[in-house]
Amino acid sequence: MKLNIAVLSGDGIGPEIVDQALKVVRAISKKFGHEVSTEEGLVGATAIDKVGDPYPESTHEICMEADAVLFGAIGDPKFDNDPTAKVRPEQGLLRMRKQLGLYANLRPVTTFPSLLHKSPLRKELVEGADFLCLRELTGGIYFGDKGRTEDNQGAFDHCVYTREEIARILHLAYKFALQRDKRVTVVDKANVLETSRLWREEAQKIEKEYPEVETDYMFVDNAAMQIIQWPKKFDVMVTENMFGDILTDEASVITGSLGLLPSASVGTHTSVFEPIHGSYPQAAGKDIANPVATILSAAMMFETAFELKEEGALIRKAVLASMDAGVVTEDIDKEKACKTSEVGDWIANYVLEA
Ligand SMILES: NC(=O)c1ccc[n+]([C@@H]2O[C@H](COP(=O)([O-])OP(=O)(O)OC[C@H]3O[C@@H](n4cnc5c(N)ncnc54)[C@H](O)[C@@H]3O)[C@@H](O)[C@H]2O)c1
Structure with missing residues (x-):
């Protein structure tokens, strides 16, 4: 199957966590013989800095043409700390929701057996x-x-x-x-x-x-x-x-951590799959943020947008296996913390070898 995905990484940890989800998307697509094509769009503070608009028309067009949107997070302290700013990253998110007709955000709340002690x-x-x-x-x-x-x-x-x-x-x-x-x-x-x-x-x-x-x-x-x-x-x-x-x-x-919860926003046009957390600016560029919420959002994308349940199930299985193996970021285990990229690599490899 051909999977056309719009990728909106956004701000802060957005690019790092979306990279991990894309590793897993590519791995699962290779395993099941799907052809993935991605197109990146600017959004949030990054888009304001580059083109002066947090959700430019070019990004909207990319989203409208895609089968699904994989979204990271938006938000930057320079706007959070300036209540007088007229153009704000959040306006981009709200406009994207409105223009794509995303009237429902689905947020599954589940526990992970090996992380029960974290709650x-x-x-x-x-x-x-x-x-x-x-x-x-x-x-x-x-x-x-x-x-x-x-x-x-x-x-x-x-x-x-x-x-x-x-x-x-x-x-x-x-x-x-x-x-x-x-x-x-x-x-x-x-x-x-x-x-x-x-x-x-x-x-x-x-x-x-x-x-x-x-x-x-x-x-x-x-x-x-x-x-x-x-x-x-x-x-x-x-x-x-x-x-x-x-x-x-x-x-x-x-x-147990905000870094574990995925979501899907569905409505009248292309659905958007995104972690529920924000851009966690303190962690940006440090390779320490938890990519699991975004990887599980990709699992929801396979299940909901592409109706590929087996692929979604294998991603979930790989995530659980990574937790069982202790391959987790510092929000889950400070002492034996893995890097964001290591967690992404581990889950992608598990999928390929499953
Ligand atoms: N959908 C979105 O893009 C979205 C949602 C919420 C907040 N925001 C924006 O994000 C920025 C930061 O907001 P905030 O600090 O209130 O919320 P946040 O979700 O970015 O972070 C809150 C706390 O949650 C934890 N956390 C969040 N994501 C994590 C991850 N992947 N791994 C490990 N721990 C994680 C961290 O302890 C962090 O300090 C603001 O600019 C805000 O407007 C964006």
Whole structure:
């Protein structure tokens, strides 16, 4: 099969971790006889520095023409520390999501048997935790009108959702639930927010279309607590943009490191596969960041964008084997830490020799 992949490495550790994922993509493609072609696009702070735009039109065209996008991370301290900057790397990410119609971010949260001791939570709480969080990605407060009051003494961010935006991601959540344990938790703040009340109203209608799925509703503050108290109780969680952003970072502690969690963003055009973490600028260029989240994002790319389940499964098996063999970066084992590139090489070799 021909696999046309747009590669958007971005900033900070982006290029290093994407390189490792590409090693694995090439290895698995060689093993299964696929032909990979990649095209690189500028994004984030790097794109601002080079062309003054965090998501240039040329990058959008590359994404639109590809079968899938492999994305690293964006973000640079020089922008984080300058609240007055008019052009910001994050605008590129938001624009990419909007222009590609990526309305759902799928974030699986699972544990790795050989890393259970890494979780700050007790082993018996996290062992076997396995849930899928669907975060709405193109609406809500991140996309609403924002600005300052005329006298600059106040600021506002509007949170807006339409019924259509809510319904399409809810249907997706139910579709995933049907392939899993048939349970959906809708997370909102319907006791306070009008947008959340609209979410709940829509969800109460849509749940009737999926009678075989059990639905429950949870306020986001309660969900934040339950994720770390009883992570095993969840199967599919669906929520709006900002709640999902925060809850999934929280959920990463179940796994043990932010460097382990992959994601897929799907919608109306090309899907994007990216780790959930950011550009971890402190580690940029040091060959120390964990590439596993990006490598597992590549596994999701094979499974979701190319519908090549066997290839995805072999990548997952190779990742587990690397952990069992102690081939891990410093966030997992400080004393016996391997380099980012060593982990990538090991996993790619495992795939080739499997
Ligand atoms: N999707 C994205 O591109 C994205 C997401 C979040 C943050 N950001 C941006 O990234 C920059 C840094 O933000 P931040 O520090 O809040 O978040 P971050 O995810 O980059 O890093 C937070 C911490 O998580 C750990 N971590 C993250 N990735 C890791 C990896 N691969 N291996 C090992 N440890 C890892 C590190 O301890 C790090 O200090 C900011 O500019 C922010 O805007 C981008």
